[in-house]
Amino acid sequence: MFTTCPLCEAMCGLEITLKDHRIDEIRGDKQDPLSRGHLCPKALALKTIQEDPNRLKQPLLKRDGQFEVVSWDEAYAIAAERITKIQRQHGNDSVALYLGNPNVHNVTALLNVREFSRTLKTKNRYSASSVDQWPHQHVAYEMYGHQFLVPIPDINRTQFLVIMGGNPLVSNGSMMSAPDVGNRIKDIRNRGGRVVVIDPRRSETAKKASDYIAIRPGTDVFMLAALVRQALENPTSGPWQSLCMGLDQLRSFVAPFSFERASQITGIDADVMAQLGRDFAAAETAVWYGRMGVSTQAFGATCQWLIQCLNILTNRLDRPGGAMFPKPAISVLDLLSKGHHGRWHSRVRKLPEFAGELPVACLAEEMEVEGPDQVKALVVAAGNPVVSTPHGSRLESAIKKLDFTLCIDFYLNETSRHADLVLPPVAPLERDHYDLIFHQLAIHNTAKYHDAPLIPAAKQPDDGQILMGLARAIAKAKKWPLKKRLGLAFHAWMGTKRMLNWALKRGPYRLSLKQLKKTPHGLDLGPMTPQLPDILRRPKIQLAPERFLADAKRLQETQPTTSMLLVGRRHLLQNNSWLRHVPHLTKQTDRSAMHMSPKDATRLGLVDGQRARVTSESGMVEVAIAISDAMAEGTVSIPHGYSNRAHPDSGGPFSDAVSVNELTSCKAIDPISGNAALNGVPVRIEALQAASD
Ligand SMILES: Nc1nc2c(c(=O)[nH]1)N[C@H]1C(S)=C(S)[C@@H](COP(=O)(O)OP(=O)(O)OC[C@H]3O[C@@H](n4cnc5c(=O)[nH]c(N)nc54)[C@H](O)[C@@H]3O)O[C@H]1N2
Numbered sequence: 070m071f072t073t074c075p076l077c078e079a080m081c082g083l084e085i086t087l088k089d090h091r092i093d094e095i096r097g098d099k100q101d102p103l104s105r106g107h108l109c110p111k112a113l114a115l116k117t118i119q120e121d122p123n124r125l126k127q128p129l130l131k132r133d134g135q136f137e138v139v140s141w142d143e144a145y146a147i148a149a150e151r152i153t154k155i156q157r158q159h160g161n162d163s164v165a166l167y168l169g170n171p172n173v174h175n176v177t178a179l180l181n182v183r184e185f186s187r188t189l190k191t192k193n194r195y196s197a198s199s200v201d202q203w204p205h206q207h208v209a210y211e212m213y214g215h216q217f218l219v220p221i222p223d224i225n226r227t228q229f230l231v232i233m234g235g236n237p238l239v240s241n242g243s244m245m246s247a248p249d250v251g252n253r254i255k256d257i258r259n260r261g262g263r264v265v266v267i268d269p270r271r272s273e274t275a276k277k278a279s280d281y282i283a284i285r286p287g288t289d290v291f292m293l294a295a296l297v298r299q300a301l302e303n304p305t306s307g308p309w310q311s312l313c314m315g316l317d318q319l320r321s322f323v324a325p326f327s328f329e330r331a332s333q334i335t336g337i338d339a340d341v342m343a344q345l346g347r348d349f350a351a352a353e354t355a356v357w358y359g360r361m362g363v364s365t366q367a368f369g370a371t372c373q374w375l376i377q378c379l380n381i382l383t384n385r386l387d388r389p390g391g392a393m394f395p396k397p398a399i400s401v402l403d404l405l406s407k408g409h410h411g412r413w414h415s416r417v418r419k420l421p422e423f424a425g426e427l428p429v430a431c432l433a434e435e436m437e438v439e440g441p442d443q444v445k446a447l448v449v450a451a452g453n454p455v456v457s458t459p460h461g462s463r464l465e466s467a468i469k470k471l472d473f474t475l476c477i478d479f480y481l482n483e484t485s486r487h488a489d490l491v492l493p494p495v496a497p498l499e500r501d502h503y504d505l506i507f508h509q510l511a512i513h514n515t516a517k518y519h520d521a522p523l524i525p526a527a528k529q530p531d532d533g534q535i536l537m538g539l540a541r542a543i544a545k546a547k548k549w550p551l552k553k554r555l556g557l558a559f560h561a562w563m564g565t566k567r568m569l570n571w572a573l574k575r576g577p578y579r580l581s582l583k584q585l586k587k588t589p590h591g592l593d594l595g596p597m598t599p600q601l602p603d604i605l606r607r608p609k610i611q612l613a614p615e616r617f618l619a620d621a622k623r624l625q626e627t628q629p630t631t632s633m634l635l636v637g638r639r640h641l642l643q644n645n646s647w648l649r650h651v652p653h654l655t656k657q658t659d660r661s662a663m664h665m666s667p668k669d670a671t672r673l674g675l676v677d678g679q680r681a682r683v684t685s686e687s688g689m690v691e692v693a694i695a696i697s698d699a700m701a702e703g704t705v706s707i708p709h710g711y712s713n714r715a716h717p718d719s720g721g722p723f724s725d726a727v728s729v730n731e732l733t734s735c736k737a738i739d740p741i742s743g744n745a746a747l748n749g750v751p752v753r754i755e756a757l758q759a760a761s762d
């Protein structure tokens with residue numbers, strides 16, 4: 070049978086064979102028009118999850134510090150009673166909600182979370198988006214009029230790809246669903262094109278690129294401003310001119326930023342940058358792509374804005390081989406709000422909401438600071454914020470003091486171990502699958518739906534059913550009027566399949582679920598096609614959003630620093646904060662080591678394998694050093710997703726691993742988007758005893 074891997078953004082098609090009702094083999098589906106048979110080793114973890122005796126299958130309630138199994142009805146009733154009581158006493162905003170990353174890979178959760186969230190009626194909504202892609206969403210909202218109107222690199226047809234702060238060879242592509250991205254990058258070079266990687270670490274992707282440019286973390290914005298200035302001095306004519314507004318304001322914004330100035334702060338030769346700009350503009354087709362490394366830094370949104378401007382000014386937007394808008398069978402643009410900004414602010418730091426959410430960097434303080442509307446309870450759906458968000462141990466201490474914590478998760482992780490109630494959904498292969506979000510971000514248009522390939526041994530709800538079970542119980546406890554409660558009952562009755570069918574029929578290809586079921590490998594809907602100006606959700610593309618212009622002073626006043634700067638890292642065999650216990654993914658034991666350049670190691674008197682103490686403004690960790698000539702001098706790298714505080718049932722062998730988010734700070738955000746600045750963290754490093762001692 071066929072399905073899609075829900076573990077990362079690549080959407081690989083899978084072929085699963087069973088023997089005696091158990092998974093025998095998981096292979097890549099060669100006939101999948103997008104993934105063409107590709108899969109990575111993480112896909113095999115789906116079998117481990119499926120068969121894992123430690124995966125939760127029944128609700129757990131904590132009584133006297135111990136978890137006990139309770140029935141689903143009991144669990145919903147307890148959750149509703151506790152949440153309603155806390156909200157009556159302390160106000161609606163006293164319950165916070167965190168939506169973790171796996172939600173975006175789970176159609177059952179996506180289709181029901183809004184209903185659930187409405188019953189909570191809290192302004193304290195948070196998600197992984199504000200430790201990730203908020204800069205993209207802010208830029209899309211301000212420039213194109215919808216938070217998900219994000220142009221995607223057309224890497225299948227480009228001759229010139231610049232990757233700034235992304236490592237698709239390991240991440241398998243992000244905000245660019247591109248299974249088998251390694252071969253696609255190789256193809257660019259094979260057809261005579263060029264791939265340039267700009268990163269403080271000579272990453273796995275950089276090693277496959279035509280050019281690698283090392284950059285000082287957090288300084289990309291200066292290079293981009295100088296490149297945009299250069300592009301404005303030599304304008305390319307194209308349809309963008311009549312589609313855009315704000316050119317003069319953009320020109321004034323970038324005017325102070327020369328390549329010479331950028332060189333002082335980025336550490337890159339001015340001539341190298343200027344030549345790259347000329348080559349980019351001259352290429353037959355080209356696209357500039359910026360990902361995590363440029364988003365999760367103090368100028369994250371400004372970087373993503375200037376990247377858009379650079380693509381537009383060199384006439385790359387909406388053109389084959391450039392940055393194009395996908396056309397999925399269900400448009401997220403119609404399904405989700407276009408976004409809004411600043412309708413309310415966080416209580417303590419007064420940070421503005423975006424699209425109904427507050428930055429997760431302010432969650433801990435909302436729990437800590439006493440007063441009206443203080444957060445007293447937390448609901449976490451598919452996430453592990455103690456490990457994934459800035460200054461995790463601070464958040465952990467605050468969570469321990471809450472009146473009630475509810476986690477929807479099939480594992481006990483560093484966060485859910487502190488829950489009062491844990492509600493486990495079915496395993497990934499036991500739920501229906503359609504990629505609502507990632508078809509909107511894919512390099513080629515396809516559509517694919519699968520009924521759940523496996524059935525749980527005992528009756529168990531999926532995430533959507535849990536969210537609706539909670540919503541209905543809370544609505545009842547809150548004594549919602551009958552009409553509103555019937556609305557929820559109707560939504561629950563619709564379920565995933567009916568809702569998808571409805572949305573597919575309304576979509577641009579007028580498809581149906583029946584049609585998709587007949588094409589189990591997926592339907593090829595063709596390459597991305599030009600869609601401007603019709604796809605815009607505002608009259609013209611705004612090249613100079615007011616909020617971005619208003620931040621000019623901060624940029625102008627930023628000076629070079631000499632501190633050691635910490636950046637993140639991902640590994641092909643790792644998936645954010647979970648799957649650490651899957652045997653075939655945990656072969657390498659030094660995965661959480663801190664990578665450091667040989668020069669820095671010599672200067673600090675460190676040898677390979679030695680442990681060091683790393684201190685930042687927020688905290689201190691002790692890590693093993695791995696000397697690597699891939700690191701630029703002055704930069705060190707520690708991956709996120711590890712910790713030494715895992716629950717015994719979920720931790721894996723990384724007992725001496727540390728969470729990099731002990732070093733990141735809740736204060737460090739990109740003020741325009743509110744996104745956490747997880748990269749470019751200033752740190753102090755001291756040697757502990759040598760490995761041979
Ligand atoms: N320092 C630093 N921090 C980072 C990052 C970084 O680069 N550096 N990256 C950030 C990014 S991009 C992201 S997206 C976040 C991710 O961080 P989170 O939002 O916390 O997401 P995960 O770590 O993937 O969450 C894992 C939990 O979800 C559960 N889970 C998995 N699938 C499902 C499901 O279908 N349903 C339910 N209910 N639960 C499920 C797992 O059992 C596990 O306990 O981390 C961020 N944190």
Ligand SMILES: Nc1nc2c(c(=O)[nH]1)N[C@H]1C(S)=C(S)[C@@H](COP(=O)(O)OP(=O)(O)OC[C@H]3O[C@@H](n4cnc5c(=O)[nH]c(N)nc54)[C@H](O)[C@@H]3O)O[C@H]1N2
Pocket residue numbers: 077078170201233234235236237239240241242243267268269270272284285286287288289360361362363366636637638639640641642643644645710748749
């Ligand atoms: N194997 C695996 N795949 C994953 C995940 C995973 O955990 N494991 N997570 C998934 C998720 S949730 C996401 S969001 C994506 C992320 O996908 P990517 O963004 O492709 O992944 P990262 O590895 O975080 O790449 C960030 C790169 O930015 C560099 N960098 C850091 N700071 C700077 C800087 O200041 N400037 C520049 N130019 N570069 C910088 C880092 O060295 C790193 O190489 O990956 C997804 N895929």
Ligand code: SF4
Pocket residue numbers: 074075076077078079080081107108109110111112241248
């Ligand atoms: S690349 Fe991503 S989608 Fe493909 S098999 Fe690996 S984890 Fe799954």
Ligand SMILES: [Mo]
Pocket residue numbers: 170197201
């Ligand atoms: Mo992410």
